[in-house]
Amino acid sequence: MENATTRKMSVREIRQDFPALRQQVYGKNLIYFDNGATSQKPQMVLDAINQYYSMDNANIHRGVHHLSQKATSEYEEARETIRRFINAEKKDEIIFTKGTTDGINLVASSFGELLSAGDEIIISAMEHHSNIVPWQMLAERKKLVLKVIPINKRGELLLEDYQNMLSSKTKLVAITHISNSLGTINPVEQIIESAHAVGAKVLIDGAQSVQHTKVDVQAMNCDFFVFSGHKVFGPTGIGVLYGKEALLDEMPPYQGGGDMISKVTFERTTYNELPFKFEAGTPHIAGGICLGTALNYLNQFDSKELEEYERDLTEYAQEMLETFENITLIGTAKNKTSVVSFHIPGIHPFDIGTLLDKQGIAVRTGHHCTQPLMDFYQIPGTIRASFAFYNTREEIDAFIAAVEKSISMLG
Missing domain, CATH: 3.40.640.10 (Type I PLP-dependent aspartate aminotransferase-like (Major domain))
Structure with a gap:
């Protein structure tokens, strides 16, 4: 990417560029972890x-x-x-x-x-x-x-x-x-x-x-x-x-x-x-x-800086999910980014996704248009959280707490 000037990466400032991130869902601040499906749009695009x-x-x-x-x-x-x-x-x-x-x-x-x-x-x-x-x-x-x-x-x-x-x-x-x-x-x-x-x-x-x-x-x-x-x-x-x-x-x-x-x-x-x-x-x-x-x-940003930040988010979310005994991570490649996908035996992904939604958290559930891959893992689908550079560790903390609460409600 060609940058005439590189804008310093400030997640707080970046989030202000995206109006959709400032809304509430069911009375909760929106946590948007469905970037793999589609990303939000900055004000300059709107x-x-x-x-x-x-x-x-x-x-x-x-x-x-x-x-x-x-x-x-x-x-x-x-x-x-x-x-x-x-x-x-x-x-x-x-x-x-x-x-x-x-x-x-x-x-x-x-x-x-x-x-x-x-x-x-x-x-x-x-x-x-x-x-x-x-x-x-x-x-x-x-x-x-x-x-x-x-x-x-x-x-x-x-x-x-x-x-x-x-x-x-x-x-x-x-x-x-x-x-x-x-x-x-x-x-x-x-x-x-x-x-x-x-x-x-x-x-x-x-x-x-x-x-x-x-x-x-x-x-x-x-x-x-x-x-x-x-x-x-x-x-x-x-x-x-x-x-x-x-x-x-x-x-x-x-x-x-x-x-x-x-x-x-x-x-x-x-x-x-x-x-x-x-x-x-x-x-x-x-x-x-x-x-x-x-x-x-x-192009305003240093692409390497954004990439490293998103990898950090991915690694952090994966480490937090690994603390759950009843969660199976799907996709643990050494070289990966921006996606954590997991399955909870005995609980359908849709049910977890619905409960997360009620807590203001947007994730994707299902086979993600990769049915042969789900067949390989012998599961109906996964809960997928996918990140962008406007997401934060604090949002991941809230997500992990919401996952724990959802499992307890369904267990």
């Missing part, structure tokens, strides 16, 4: 949304009038902000999508057209459904082989098994950077290097990583990287697909319509240049602009 729809609302790339040109300029400036944020080489490698799921489906549909029967795709046992189902659909459609990297009970990939899966038939490896259910940080650089050694391409699901750790797609050397705006303090309905230019040029368009064309006749159509080839129709203009605003908000 102001930018209001500014666009109040004053700058116009369609982009088409109009000669002032508002259209202004909106176009702001939209494309946001694309450049995103390029710098993940250190892509070129702005044309940044494709706006609806979110991580949309980006993965784009690659599955478009890159998938380049694959042939018998080709192999590798995913892992800890993937979100969004990084499972599109590949299953593609495999069925194109008669491909889908392989799954197993994990150990700590929630870490069995890398030796992964190495043994790789072959000249492997065409794509699609892997999560950070697990949404476990918090495991996968060794993506090693995974990518091994895949490239056999000629395979690699897609990294960054839905849970861009908000927690510095991402450099060139240093990582991934072929695709996807993430969602709403998990990185921006609006819902907007996301990003990064792809290497040569690969994107080779891929056919995902959808047809306006803006993705160069020339249309009834006989044939020629397609637009990147990135517009993959951006059919009027986009989520406010979303793109305000995702840029959200990243500019983050």
